[in-house]
Amino acid sequence: MPLIPEASPSPPLLVVLSGPSGVGKDAVLNELRRLDRPWHFAVTATTREMRPGERDGEDYIFIDTDTFARMRERDEFLECAEVYGRWYGVPRSQARDALRSGKDVFLKLDVQGAATIRQMAPEALLIFLIPPSLEDLHLRLRGRMTESDAELERRLLTAEEELAQVHHFDYRVVNPDGDLEQAAADIDAIIAAEKCRVSPRVVQLM
Ligand SMILES: Nc1ncnc2c1ncn2[C@@H]1O[C@H](COP(=O)(O)OP(=O)(O)OP(=O)(O)O)[C@@H](O)[C@H]1O
Numbered sequence: 001m002p003l004i005p006e007a008s009p010s011p012p013l014l015v016v017l018s019g020p021s022g023v024g025k026d027a028v029l030n031e032l033r034r035l036d037r038p039w040h041f042a043v044t045a046t047t048r049e050m051r052p053g054e055r056d057g058e059d060y061i062f063i064d065t066d067t068f069a070r071m072r073e074r075d076e077f078l079e080c081a082e083v084y085g086r087w088y089g090v091p092r093s094q095a096r097d098a099l100r101s102g103k104d105v106f107l108k109l110d111v112q113g114a115a116t117i118r119q120m121a122p123e124a125l126l127i128f129l130i131p132p133s134l135e136d137l138h139l140r141l142r143g144r145m146t147e148s149d150a151e152l153e154r155r156l157l158t159a160e161e162e163l164a165q166v167h168h169f170d171y172r173v174v175n176p177d178g179d180l181e182q183a184a185a186d187i188d189a190i191i192a193a194e195k196c197r198v199s200p201r202v203v204q205l206m
Pocket residue numbers: 019020021022023024025026027028140141143144175176177178179180
């Protein structure tokens with residue numbers, strides 16, 4: 001009798017979407033939401049100010065520095081880091097509960113955050129989003145009009161350092177100019193391929 005291959009659903013993935021500031025992580029994540037897959041998009045807590053058009057609890061959970069520090073002391077963050085002088089952290093319960101319910105979980109992190117997750121959960125799937133060129137990245141960040149000139153300069157300098165870290169990731173996806181659908185389709189395809197692995201990634205979070 002021929003063997004029947006293992007056909008049970010593969011375990012949920014912990015997907016980190018990283019890349020330099022302004023490359024389009026949020027824009028691509030919004031595109032991915034539209035695909036309506038069984039995915040949970042973690043909402044990060046931050047101490048930075050809300051930008052015009054942002055919604056508390058949807059784009060970020062906006063909290064003050066004392067509240068963040070208390071949550072950090074109580075070990076309530078799966079990962080947290082100071083980025084550009086503000087604190088950002090993924091609430092642990094959010095990621096854990098979604099994984100337990102069988103959903104793949106997306107985290108949007110800077111490169112240092114991706115490295116922390118790799119150490120903590122080596123089976124996490126790390127995707128690095130890159131711009132078609134540095135010039136495109138500059139134009140996107142400038143065009144967003146959310147940073148002062150000094151802050152813009154700081155983010156662009158950091159971006160060059162971060163782009164050199166691409167080899168720490170499992171996949172790199174280009175976010176082509178004016179074609180978010182392509183970037184989202186590439187990520188969707190990566191996840192579909194991961195679901196077909198003979199030895200699937202198994203993520204265990206504390
Ligand atoms: N494929 C694209 N083509 C053209 N513009 C884009 C594309 N993707 C994103 N943008 C624009 O680039 C700007 C930065 O995008 P976004 O805020 O999503 O970046 P981000 O990587 O999430 O940044 P940050 O890390 O600072 O949160 C936005 O104005 C967005 O509309």
